Amino acid sequence: MFDFVFLGTSASAPSVSRGLSAHMVLHQEYRFLIDCGEGTQRQILRSGFGFKRLTRILITHGHLDHILGLAGLLSTLTRWEAIEHVEIWAGRSALDRIRSLIFGVVFRGERAQFQIELRELEPGPILVEESFEMEAFPVNHRGGQCFGFIFKEPARRPFLNDKADELGVPHGPERRELVKGHSIQLPNGQTIDPDDVLGSTIPGTKLVHVGDAGTTDDLMEYCNNADALVIEATYLESDKLLAERFGHLTACQAAELARDANVNSLYLTHISRRYRTRDVLSEAAEVFPTVVVARDLDRFQVKRHN
């Protein structure tokens, strides 16, 4: 299970009700910040989660509405918070800009009081833990080196208690061994294999985050069967030419991707202040009914759907 918090849901410039791009993903003790538009640090405080353990920052791309908040956030972290180490993951061109912002402006002429690790994203796994993994994939948005992110729990096979009872498997360590995939031997000499007591594989929970994007065909394979897809919807179909020109999606295109990739729930973000939220919602809902147009500080849980 993952928790997802929208910290900023506006495109390009803030509006009265929407801040610039920033999102938080939580899984057990892990916290990730995805993008860090101007004003993000205050939104983190308003969300109630604070800065604790927020040591991994993922950047979808280097446009200013996604990175300018890093300056203020890092300044605060270094002066006020007991954080010793921050990792910032981004594509190469975004990292160049972030490096200038952090070391040319925020910490110009002084040493940051904690370690800031700038790490270049490549498509593929970034973090693989026992309970989940996270990977980056390429996204096409006005030039290269833009990335989306997949958070995924491992697939699992349920333990069939009835089957185990029937076979006389005692409760206790024997069952744990079978769950781990090891065969066991009963006191009567009979061997029980994991396949005897484990059901068929259930895929793990999958959350996909796409920042700004200009095309969707190339995203299908990554979004496939996601329990939740968070993606930009900067324009409406009535402004489709503008969307194409600036490398963004319409609400309809985002919804078509969700439908075609068999996504369970769709969350739209990066909303332009030129539109009313209800118009964005109705355009997307016509194609994909289980859609939400996110508002700042909205929070939802991502669980495996059946």
Ligand SMILES: [Zn+2]
């Ligand atoms: Zn943007």
Ligand SMILES: [Zn+2]
């Ligand atoms: Zn952009």
